Amino acid sequence: MMRSQMKLKMRRIPGAGIGALLLVVAVGNCDAQTPKPASNFGPSKFGPGNPFYAASTLPLRTTPFDKIKDSDYQPAIDAGMAQQLVEVEAIANNPAPPTFDNTLVALERSGLLLNRAYAAFNLVTQANTDPELEKVQAYEAPRLAAHEDAINLNAKLFARIKTIYDERASLSLDAESLRLVEYDYQQFVKAGANLADADKEKLKKLDEEESTLENTFMTRLLDATTAGAYSTKDPGALAGLSAGQMAAAAEEAKAHKQQGWMLPLENTTQQPDLATVTDRATRNAIFEHSWNRTERGDANDTRSTIARLAQLRAAKAALLGFPNYAAWNLTDQMAKTPETALRFLDAMVPATTAKAASEAKGIEALDDFKPSGSDAYPVVDPADWEFYAEQVRKAKFDYDQAQVKPYFELNHVLKGGVFYAAHELYGLTFKERKDLPVWQPDVRVFQVYDADGRPLALWYCDYFKRDNKNGGAWEDSLVGESKLLGTQPVVYNVANFEKPAAGEPALLSFDDVTTMFHEFGHALHAMFADTKYPSLSGTAVARDFVEFPSQFNEHWASYPAVFAHYARHYKTGEPMPAELAAKIVRAKTFDQGYEFTEILAASELDLEWHTLPASAPLQDPDVFEQEALKRTHLSVSYVPPRYRSSYFLHIWEEGYQAGYYAYTWSEMLDDDAFQWFEGHGGMTRANGDRFRHMVLSRGNTEDLQKMYEKWLGAQPSVEPMLKARGLAGN
Numbered sequence: 001m002m003r004s005q006m007k008l009k010m011r012r013i014p015g016a017g018i019g020a021l022l023l024v025v026a027v028g029n030c031d032a033q034t035p036k037p038a039s040n041f042g043p044s045k046f047g048p049g050n051p052f053y054a055a056s057t058l059p060l061r062t063t064p065f066d067k068i069k070d071s072d073y074q075p076a077i078d079a080g081m082a083q084q085l086v087e088v089e090a091i092a093n094n095p096a097p098p099t100f101d102n103t104l105v106a107l108e109r110s111g112l113l114l115n116r117a118y119a120a121f122n123l124v125t126q127a128n129t130d131p132e133l134e135k136v137q138a139y140e141a142p143r144l145a146a147h148e149d150a151i152n153l154n155a156k157l158f159a160r161i162k163t164i165y166d167e168r169a170s171l172s173l174d175a176e177s178l179r180l181v182e183y184d185y186q187q188f189v190k191a192g193a194n195l196a197d198a199d200k201e202k203l204k205k206l207d208e209e210e211s212t213l214e215n216t217f218m219t220r221l222l223d224a225t226t227a228g229a230y231s232t233k234d235p236g237a238l239a240g241l242s243a244g245q246m247a248a249a250a251e252e253a254k255a256h257k258q259q260g261w262m263l264p265l266e267n268t269t270q271q272p273d274l275a276t277v278t279d280r281a282t283r284n285a286i287f288e289h290s291w292n293r294t295e296r297g298d299a300n301d302t303r304s305t306i307a308r309l310a311q312l313r314a315a316k317a318a319l320l321g322f323p324n325y326a327a328w329n330l331t332d333q334m335a336k337t338p339e340t341a342l343r344f345l346d347a348m349v350p351a352t353t354a355k356a357a358s359e360a361k362g363i364e365a366l367d368d369f370k371p372s373g374s375d376a377y378p379v380v381d382p383a384d385w386e387f388y389a390e391q392v393r394k395a396k397f398d399y400d401q402a403q404v405k406p407y408f409e410l411n412h413v414l415k416g417g418v419f420y421a422a423h424e425l426y427g428l429t430f431k432e433r434k435d436l437p438v439w440q441p442d443v444r445v446f447q448v449y450d451a452d453g454r455p456l457a458l459w460y461c462d463y464f465k466r467d468n469k470n471g472g473a474w475e476d477s478l479v480g481e482s483k484l485l486g487t488q489p490v491v492y493n494v495a496n497f498e499k500p501a502a503g504e505p506a507l508l509s510f511d512d513v514t515t516m517f518h519e520f521g522h523a524l525h526a527m528f529a530d531t532k533y534p535s536l537s538g539t540a541v542a543r544d545f546v547e548f549p550s551q552f553n554e555h556w557a558s559y560p561a562v563f564a565h566y567a568r569h570y571k572t573g574e575p576m577p578a579e580l581a582a583k584i585v586r587a588k589t590f591d592q593g594y595e596f597t598e599i600l601a602a603s604e605l606d607l608e609w610h611t612l613p614a615s616a617p618l619q620d621p622d623v624f625e626q627e628a629l630k631r632t633h634l635s636v637s638y639v640p641p642r643y644r645s646s647y648f649l650h651i652w653e654e655g656y657q658a659g660y661y662a663y664t665w666s667e668m669l670d671d672d673a674f675q676w677f678e679g680h681g682g683m684t685r686a687n688g689d690r691f692r693h694m695v696l697s698r699g700n701t702e703d704l705q706k707m708y709e710k711w712l713g714a715q716p717s718v719e720p721m722l723k724a725r726g727l728a729g730n
Contacts, residue, residue, distance in 0.1 A: 427451025
């Protein structure tokens, strides 16, 4: 099954603040005072008329989107940075000896205005951007990073934190408070707090350029993806698409003021329409548009940007005393070192590529398989893989996606599947609210109630694809949980499902269904947070742990009791026939050699980029990618990486640099966890409540490896994951 992506590109800005997840698309160099505005921006005007001026009066302090104009963000963010710097300076210059309360707790309380404004800004710039917001984003990116540096590199503040850290054993702190001391000290050291003043200035300059380039990459990629849509005026070119897909493609073209039909690009290399389009020339064109979207030598070409980003990151790591960026970045992850992550991935390459090769043989054995003609031996072309793989699926399992989609209507999957599973496991109930403002008309809002009937959270969903939305799927929060701040979670999920034509139902593939469960798993992690400090709350955990709750939640999509509850025909309400449902279950390991090779190739490519030493010359991305895939034994002609280097959003802008392996690491944890559930009675409230109490509610309040092992009763094993993917015996 396709793993969805959670949008978590975040670097932490200290304060409510240190724990709040904030998008930092650039790093800047400025004084500790408010930086000067860019030439195309006037001085910030911030006052009571700005909707961010005071905390929201809406339920759970959610964002008043109906009152916010694009022009409100920049002054609020600027004022928030200035306000937090005043707060931090007061903490750093406090004449009283440093204590846990007057330093770390005070820091947790700082930055409320900045977080309030930036949480909303981060949402709209990812899910509903426009040219004005993009200008604000480019303007604020280096300022936000400079703001982060101004706090993390504040010598007086760090001296206070170090004093508390050195004395922590004698402070009689509770376990969560002790964890905060150790976590904050670790994060400040990682950010460069121990550097000499001259090296701090070098770091700021590196951060400034890195940040600007990250923002440049994101903007170019969004434009390139939009420009890469496949368009045609010939309906025959799209033969194989359903009437609903054709109608949606016609509406997409109309929205772009074009005649004919348009198929927008997904963020991955492979495109879903390749499975059904029968015309080879069209498939080749769609694949070429995807594969070369950012390599056309035009204004949206990203190759020079990513080459310089890799170089900058290596230089930053060297300055901080590490041999490469991955070695620096993984110090606070479960894997700890790039060597551990690489060994973990390398061990799975032989079996995975061998299975992909056997799948290629299965395709070539089809009666209607037509070799591309480019090779002496008929190896399937990557542009044809999805189409022929679908034929194998039909032949082997006697069903295709068109058969199952009528049973996966979005609203019923949501209420009868996602919500139902959450109720059965955790006792949650949901009530849709139409009285709360949203950022786009397609967005829906639900009040979430705990098992005892008390309001637990607000949850938003924004499911349909738009040109002004980043690709993929993700979760984030507008308000995080914190007992210290007295806040409850306001959480959202975003995806890119195909929007149906007016009056038509939104019918999903099973991959889409799995994405809904996945992202809601992240939402549960955030909603169940039960911690004091915002820095340690909810999803504020290591990259190679954060995907565990979401990927674990995917299992309930195919759990028999849940599946039977939501898989019903959108017209008749009849449940999916047992025979068809069984075929979906049997097909779960289908094409896993191909899919896992895609993922391993992307994961190893990421680590290859981020284990470059500072002494390495500027790389040619195309040459580097080819050589990296050969070195890792993943240069498979018919299986391109899930993301090519030049459009690998996760690692160049979303915060997964040297961390894309985390999806597979977390998959190991989630499959092992589901095996535990199956061995202890499956979907029961007792199991759900235990998981919630021992894992989902704890955030980063204890060592994650120990947390997992205490819940599981053993060390994690890779075997359940290999079995689930059909790469090991059952």
